[in-house]
Amino acid sequence: MPNPPRLRATALAATALLLAATLAGCGDDSQDEDLSAQKLNWKDCPAPSRAEGGGDAPSPLPGGAEWQCATLKAPLDWAKPKGDRIDIALIRAKASGAEGKRIGSLVFNFGGPGGSGVTTLPAFGSDHAKLRTRYDLVSFDPRGVGRSAPVECLNDPQLDAYFEQDATPDDAAERATLLDNTKEFNAACEENSKKMLPHVRTTDAARDMDLMRQVLGDDKLYYFGISYGTELGGVYAHLFPKHVGRAVFDAVVDPTQSSEQGSLGQAEGFQLALDNFAEDCTSQPTDCPVGDTAQDVRNRIAKLLADLDRNPLPGIGQRVLTQTAATNGIAQALYSKDFWEYLTEGLEQAYEGDGRVLMLLSDSMNGRSENGEYSNIAAANISINCADDKPRYTAAEVEGKLPAFRAASPLFGDFMAWSMVTCTDWAVAGAADHPDVSATGSAPILVVGNTGDPATPYEGARKMVQALGEGVGVELTYKGQGHGSYDSRNKCVQDAVNGYLLTGKVPAAGTVCS
Structure with a gap:
């Protein structure tokens, strides 16, 4: 395949649809304001941009809840936080439960790398209805993706x-x-x-997520990462272990490889x-x-x-x-x-x-x-x-x-x-042989591996648990087929994930669902 190593497809819903039938850029002006104090202007979502895959604006959720979109300002170069800015595109559906029951925002990354969270979250929105009872469901186009300063190559x-x-x-x-x-x-x-190109590393996206957490008003990051999203979550936990709230990694990338x-x-x-x-x-x-x-x-x-x-x-x-x-x-x-x-x-x-x-x-x-x-x-x-x-x-x-x-x-x-x-003649040097996800001091992270997963083989879940460090990763096994576990709709998996994210109850390490 001409696709690069470790390709992780994200928009499975787009395949079913296909078979059934203004790009953000880099700012030039230096800014002095504290980006963590910026206010997000949530409004009706536009139709997806060409870089996001095109199509229609997201339909309301069952019950009529509307999707809202906003733009987060982030540094182009995190080593120069007061330099040029880029726009990070966000989407959310507000929590459906009583205000006093709301925990915060649950941030999703569906993988890729390169997948648009702004287009993918609505495709799976109804699958997360139970989680929306206590969370705003939030996703984003990571830097370089979709409407977030997209990388462009061939026509x-x-x-x-x-x-x-x-x-x-x-x-x-x-x-x-x-x-x-x-x-x-x-x-x-x-x-x-x-x-x-020098500023699309996973460490850059992780720093964007911590800025996102602050601007969304959360003391901790509540996170659901799928496929490459587990690598991004692991890197975040390494950089900001004290900022991790309840987090789930599903379809787990082996961080040691x-x-x-x-x-x-x-x-x-x-x-x-x-x-x-x-x-x-x-x-x-x-x-x-x-x-x-x-x-x-x-x-x-x-x-x-x-x-x-x-x-x-x-x-x-x-x-x-x-x-x-x-x-x-x-x-x-x-x-x-x-x-x-x-x-x-x-x-x-x-x-x-x-x-x-x-x-x-x-x-x-x-x-x-x-x-x-x-x-x-x-x-x-x-x-x-x-x-x-x-x-x-x-x-x-x-x-x-x-x-x-x-x-x-x-x-x-x-x-x-x-x-x-694929990367042999790339213009930018690669950062490391493999990501560092060690996260001593982090809250527990539920790590879900699927024995029949083609893209992120099952062994990666155990390696992620070990790399996160003692007392952080909690492994759950799903004996199933396909890429990922939660969206298989297996009741055992969903009960364990929902129980942790909604109530903080950590499943017993080594739990097996079939």
């Missing part, structure tokens, strides 16, 4: 070509083309977003999810339309991808379904068990020469709307990952690692290995 036609490219080179010519395309992408990011280890773990995770899909399809009372046995399903998918490497299928409009686009589409469907039916349909169609459904899934992964416009999720994802991750890999190094990646996943191994060259 829409260029992105169409970029996402169709052969991301698993088989010879020297294909390898040179991949590396040239990567350099072109990275050069476009530097040309169009040079001022922002390098970008290489993270990519290898994702290869294993997506292979596990594919295996689970194949077993589920072939164990049903009715015939599985994409294979007779689980191994047959895997073999047929492997053959499809090999054929696409030579002969792409008709896709949507003038675009064709390439091997890379098909792999992206398969991966996107594996993020949620709810999308397995779309994967089955997409594979059935592809075997008959029609690549449209797999291309729709790939488009959703890449942030492409039906009208051909891209959000900036890919640009932001790459920019944040490359600013965070110190390692830079050469083509020769990747080739040496291919056997290990192929052993982890015959289907996804090559794609995840070659994604490691």
Whole structure:
């Protein structure tokens, strides 16, 4: 996949919608005021910007509650807090319960990195109705994302070509083309977003969250982080352990891994999810339309991808379904068990020469709307990952690692290995080999791991608990499928999470839900 290492998709609701059918910049003037004293001007939300993915303004919640949006001013460079400013876009739904029962604001980050919280929170708003009884539900576009000083790289036609490219080179010519395309992408990011690129690290976003906490009027940060949001939450807890209130990490990133280890773990995770899909399809009372046995399903998918490497299928409009686009589409469907039916349909169609459904899934992964416009999720994802991750890999190094990646996943191994060259020619040096999330003195953080998670493998939850430090992380296991646990609607998981966030009751460490 041409997407960068450790891609974490966020807007699963956008996939279902897709299948069913003024960008903020950097200020130039120095400011002397105390940013923590600023007042937010909440008003009706506009339609999402192009960088957020476009579409309609968010609909009211069941019962008629309206979403409200505001803009937070933050320093461009936290090392120069009185220098240039950027705008951070916020969204909220006010608490539904009695005023005396309100705890504060519950801040969500749904992952990515690069996902727009302003567009994602309304998509899942009704799922958090119980939490809204005592919290204002709040989310935001992190810096570099959506309406928060968005990073810009390639234009829409260029992105169409970029996402169709052969991301698993088989010879020297294909390898040179991949590396040239990567350099072109990275050069476009530097040309169009040079001022922002040094300031989109996770540590910067964590400092934005602490400013947000103060401006929202909370003594502590109440937080719900999903996927990359768990890494952001861990970094926040490290920087501001005494400011952590009740926090939940769901679909947990392993904070001890390098970008290489993270990519290898994702290869294993997506292979596990594919295996689970194949077993589920072939164990049903009715015939599985994409294979007779689980191994047959895997073999047929492997053959499809090999054929696409030579002969792409008709896709949507003038675009064709390439091997890379098909792999992206398969991966996107594996993020949620709810999308397995779309994967089955997409594979059935592809075997008959029609690549449209797999291309729709790939488009959703890449942030492409039906009208051909891209959000900036890919640009932001790459920019944040490359600013965070110190390692830079050469083509020769990747080739040496291919056997290990192929052993982890015959289907996804090559794609995840070659994604490691994404940051090689990046304009900004990476910050560290892995994030520091040690948080001695923090309040308890509930850490929820899903045994069938493809994007953030289950082992990451235990590693996060250990890295947070003794007495901080509390592990809960969900024996399920898909990326994340709370939105699986498993009653055991939701009761544990809701109980902690609403009453402060910490579940017993090692609790298992199935």
